[in-house]
Amino acid sequence: MKITSVEFNLFGVNTYIVWDEPTGQAAIIDPGMMDRHEQQMLYDTIEELGVKPTHLINTHLHIDHCYGNDYVMSTYNLPTEANLNEAPLGQQRSGQAKMFHLRVPEPTPLRIDHELHEGDRIYLGNEYLEVLEIPGHSPGSIVLYAPQSGFVISGDVLFNRSIGRTDLPGGSMPLLINGIRRKLMTLPDDTIVYPGHGGATTIGAEKRSNPYIGI
Numbered sequence: 001m002k003i004t005s006v007e008f009n010l011f012g013v014n015t016y017i018v019w020d021e022p023t024g025q026a027a028i029i030d031p032g033m034m035d036r037h038e039q040q041m042l043y044d045t046i047e048e049l050g051v052k053p054t055h056l057i058n059t060h061l062h063i064d065h066c067y068g069n070d071y072v073m074s075t076y077n078l079p080t081e082a083n084l085n086e087a088p089l090g091q092q093r094s095g096q097a098k099m100f101h102l103r104v105p106e107p108t109p110l111r112i113d114h115e116l117h118e119g120d121r122i123y124l125g126n127e128y129l130e131v132l133e134i135p136g137h138s139p140g141s142i143v144l145y146a147p148q149s150g151f152v153i154s155g156d157v158l159f160n161r162s163i164g165r166t167d168l169p170g171g172s173m174p175l176l177i178n179g180i181r182r183k184l185m186t187l188p189d190d191t192i193v194y195p196g197h198g199g200a201t202t203i204g205a206e207k208r209s210n211p212y213i214g215i
Helices: 036-048 069-076 084-091 095-100 172-182 203-208
Strands: 003-010 013-019 025-029 052-057 078-080 121-124 125-132 144-145 153-157 194-197
Touching: 003 036, 013 036, 013 194, 025 036, 025 121, 036 153, 052 069, 052 121, 121 194, 125 172, 144 203
Parallel strands: 025 052, 052 078, 153 194
Antiparallel strands: 003 013, 013 025, 121 125, 125 144, 144 153
């Protein structure tokens, strides 16, 4: 599988496009576009890649990671796929926008159309993204693991030398650390980690240098 990202909004969210080269089937993950310029950026990127979006996936439903869902849903006729425990956050998108004082059109409630659970496989051609449930940053945070291609899309669970914040509603430091240790730090060291913000890292680098993990 191939992967690229486009950075959107004032939070610097990495919106990922993952695709299978033989078929062109693609997943759009965490669309963070907040204006028409950013929407056009995503559209142009997809056109340049020559891929066909077949999945819209959210690692979680904090506003910075899902404000662009409406555009993707309407443009590519895709349902929203996320963990059901994120449903309250989707319904509260308007309140989230107000909490962060975002000067954007008020978002409508977002419904999860297709529920994702631990162990689910999302196929793009012959390869797949495996769903790992790792709550703690938010109640239903998931990580997407591509075992054949050797990478994970970690959302706001794991960053380069850091982890997701746990002080927002539904956050839990013990849950987050436990999930990272059990489900991510057991992956091969050369697994590339593509986080929701900032640059990529590897599982091995985080084992050695992440001050929160303690391995």
